Amino acid sequence: MTYTEPGPVDGRTGVGETPVRRTYWPLVGAAAGALGGISTLMLDVRMGMPDGPTDTMTIDRVNDVEVMVSRAGFLGGFAAVALLLVTAAAWRRRVEPRVPGSTAAGVVSLALVSAAGGLTLGYGWKGAMGIYGEGGPESDAFDVQGRYVYFMLNDFGAYIPWFGVLVAAGAVCWMALRERTVDRWIGxxxxxxxxxPVIGFVVMSVPGLAAITMPLWMVVTFVGLTFGKSTITR
Structure with missing residues (x-):
């Protein structure tokens, strides 16, 4: 563990106290979670349909997809992927050297990269729907059956890869509750x-449930790492 040298007493620190040096790189992870959650949940291709969002994914609904919603989800999603990769790189550089004996710390960066890879495809299919959907710039490239393939891919495309973040969250829980290098409340x-979502996997076999809670986990956890008292970031 690395500490800053004690500084002079200036009213903000007492005798013998060590000044706190905050690190703000975890806020990149919080931004990735927020932007990813918006791009996955709020910019689902079913949003903006005339009758409102629906779980009905039949072929007759394909032309109801709002291409601008798809494009927004694609652009926001790709930005979230970039932030995920930056977060993974920062974690590997700043956290893993502090806890070289922690397997869990290594799992976090690997899991975030895994999620980023899957989400690139998921958000890419949103972009494809924005191109080939009714009203898109290349809407005549496929017939309705061809567009239906992209419609189906968008059902879970940007949801399933959040499983990688779920694995990262489990690793951080281990670091908090077992290794005590992260604030216990975060754990x-x-x-x-x-x-x-794990309970949902077991009970319902719905593969995209991690997307419901993991964006929130990223926001709470990485804000907590920035302003809390975790060993790995102070």
């Missing part, structure tokens, strides 16, 4: 947000 919040 307990993470345990709840991990347990909810």
């Amino acid at each position: 307990w919040v993470g345990a709840v947000l991990v347990a909810l």
Whole structure:
């Protein structure tokens, strides 16, 4: 663990206290979670349909997709992927050297990269729907059956890859509750947000449930790492 040298007493620190040096790189992870959550959940291709969002994915709904919603989800999603990769690189550089004996710390960066790879495809299919959907610049490239393929890919395309973030969340929970290098409250919040989709996997076999809670986990956890008292970021 690395500490800053004690500084002079100036009213903000007491005798013998070590000044706190905050690190703000985790806010990139919080931004990735927020932007990814918006791009996955709020900019689902079913948003903007005339009758409102629906779970009905039949071929007769293909031409109801609002291409501008698809494009927004694609652009926001690709930005979120870039931020995920930056977060993974920063974690590897700044956190892993502090806890060289922690397997869990290494899992976090690998899991975030895994999620980024899958989400690139998921958000890419949103972009394709924005191109080939009714009203898109190349809407005549496919007939309705061809567009239906992209419609189906968008059903879970930007949801399933959040499983990678779920694995990262589990690793951070281990670091918090077992290794004590992360604030314990982050571990307990993470345990709840991990347990909810895992229970759903077991009960309903819905593969995209991690997308419901993991964007929130990223926001809470990385803001907590920035302003909390975790060993790995102070």
